[in-house]
Amino acid sequence: MKLVIMGIVNKKPKSIEVTLSSKPEQQQEEEEVEADVGLQLKVNFTEKAVQRNARMGGKWGPAENTLSFFPFAPGEAFKMEIVCEHQQFRILVDGQPLCGFTHRLSQLASLTSLRVFGDLQLTKVA
Template identity: 50%
Template sequence: MTHCSHFHCSLQVEQYVGEIKGGLRPTMKLTIIGMVHSKPKSFSVTLLCDPVDANKDVGLLFTVNFSEKSITRNARIAGKWGREEKTIPYFPFTAGDTFKMELLCEHQQIRVLLDGRQLCDFTHRIQPLNLVKALRISGDIKLTKVA
């Protein structure tokens, strides 16, 4: 018998925060492998300037919303959220399915690949890039690997 309450067993909301050593820089790749919950609402991947103080600037907030089948991207600079970007060629996530998401940091943008297919890109709004120092993942997914 595992000691987990009925509330948290299978529907535990994932919370992961990892440091990006030396900050984000071009040619860097972040890989996230995980599985979507069976009844997902949303999950988000955030590139943070400060892993502890959530009020600091955000290099990228990538939010997946299953009821809207939408993926929004935004950044927060000097406390203010900018313009949301929502264009995607297709909605790639399926409840209960595994996925591999790669964030490729390029000079001008972050390119997001899903299972090897380009999903979207997001032009850097925070300069210099190395101010972005942490990766946070939270929501209705189960992480297998973050690298």
Template identity: 45%
Template sequence: MTEKERCPKVEQYVGEIKGGLRPAMRITVIGMVPSNPKSFSVTLLCDPVDANKDVGMLFTVNFSDKSITRNARIAGKWGIEEKNIPYFPFTAGDTFKMEFLCEHQQIRVLLDGRQLCDFTHRIQPLNLVKALQITGDVKLTKVA
């Protein structure tokens, strides 16, 4: 993956996951929540060009209802949303470091070093997931 420097508030970042997603891989997103945010999403895509193809994980942070939703799309159909989180960690104006740790059975999401949630893999094999996309109300400092 490549690193991207500071960008405007609403942006779209797409980075290739060389060789596809695999266990022991870590994706790090460092950024800042702007003032008056609505939402932002981190998406693990199977096709970086066609976002309508399968999605390994859609991770959406919604500020209006203080929720974090996870889901996947397989063969054109979205699965069951997962929304359980122990706390809503994002605050307008704050910086954050979010890590997506790919394990054999799941993706573990850490925020500022604390476990936030897990998402069981729905796409198999994992290496079909080939790109990372970040969109919405977030200012990216680093993606690695």
């Protein structure tokens, strides 16, 4: 499975968040149940960091922050690819490998909801 997210970063960005979860956010609020999150990416422009994490059984695991470079720039377009491999999610930005995130959930097929929000104009999701 591969997800492609394309967008343009706002001129004065603070953050962008991408979440792959087992239920849509609206359902969570109504049922007061926290969905499992297989991958949460938090792009922080102030710290020039991309934090990765997962939530299982209502509990967040340890966050991962290591990056070789920060590919996002204010006012610039980007193409993010999230590739689901056997043992990890591989994240690429503009064709360059950004990071990996080892699967923490065993039921990857339960991840049916994608949420992208923050300081961007979303142009394509495929």
